[in-house]
Amino acid sequence: MSGLLNTIYTAFVRRNAVFLTTIFVGAFATEMVFDSGSNLIWDSINRGRQWKDIKHKYMSNGGGGDDEGDDDDDE
Amino acid sequence: MLARSSLRSSRAFAAAKSPAVRTATRNASSQSSQSAAASWKNTALLSSTTLLAAGSVSWYYYQFGRPTQAMTLAEEGLHPPKFPWEHTKLTRTFDHQALRRGFHVYREVCAACHSISRIPYRKFVGSLMTVDEAKAMAEEQEYDTDPNDEGEIEKRPGKLSDYMLPPYQNDEAARAANNGALPPDLSLIVKARHGGCDYVFALLTGYPEEPPAGAVVQSGLNFNPYFPGTGIGMPKQLFDGLVDYEDGTPATASQMAKDVVEFLNWTAEPEADERKKMGWKVMAITTVLFGLSVWVKRYKWATIKTRKLSYTPPHAPAKQPGSSFRRFQQHGYEQKP
Incomplete structure (x- = not known):
């Protein structure tokens, strides 16, 4: 246990630049993981109810050209 | 004895x-x-x-x-029953297929008299319409331009940023066309009425075949028990098979009422889907933070909570053999372990 803590300490905390970088990268990584994970859960609870689940029925065959507002405007 | x-x-x-x-x-x-x-x-x-x-x-x-009633029960209106709405649950979004059907009903039935003037066309994009559909719908309406060089105001087709046009120019025109009754704007009607979705659904589907015996219905009004005062200007609007749904859903009166109520709830709270999702995220993160703060508190207080106080009397008698515990006992002191 103490050996593991020592390893972590020397790897991440000893040098300030590494420590700061760890904090910043960790914050971004945590946010990305948490957001995508919770969105995944939310979408599975509401499968078939949201616009992104039904929009393929109404999109014209031209492709993604009219997709521009579909995702950025979900308020 | x-x-x-x-x-x-x-x-x-x-x-x-x-x-x-x-x-x-x-x-x-x-x-x-x-x-x-x-x-x-x-x-x-x-x-x-x-x-x-x-x-x-x-x-x-x-x-x-006792509670005082300023109004009679008829003036209060019948309280609507609670309906098992799916979209009002805390973990559920709107059913956007139902929103689309509800908007269909709104356009074909309600829009003749009621406006939803707080909704711009852009709101439909990404929640119940594609960009092309919304643009096409906006272009069907004409809007005033800014004054040109001669100060004249011209007409232009609508854009996505325009708000939905009301069916009447102003409230007076609406009253004049509806026997003196003003059809309310429906943008926020679900928030604006007691009972919300339940009330609007009960009102739409609650018209009896004929008013009950003894009910007084003024001329030009219709009987609806859920409407405060029971006399409502709007006659029964939803009949089975009134509209043709594009997705083939049978257009019964209650189906249309349910769809249009869900649509009106969306117009009142278009942010509800995102708000609920964000609320769950906030709850999850604050749960973690709360647990952390409890741990930090216990950590910081550990030294204080686990320390022991001992009392040494100022004039200690001569030392006697035995442990300090026995000495304290002899002098009447008690010490809790």
């Missing part, structure tokens, strides 16, 4: 208490006779005061505590 009989006869007049009775009870073999008499008094006193207190409280409640 004499005492016994006098006691027995005095039972008939339980209220009276003669000295003879008292003597008799005192001489009886039971030792509780005196206290029994006293407890009889106590019981009477306690019962009467309790009755008085309860009576005064209930009298006060009867006088001042």
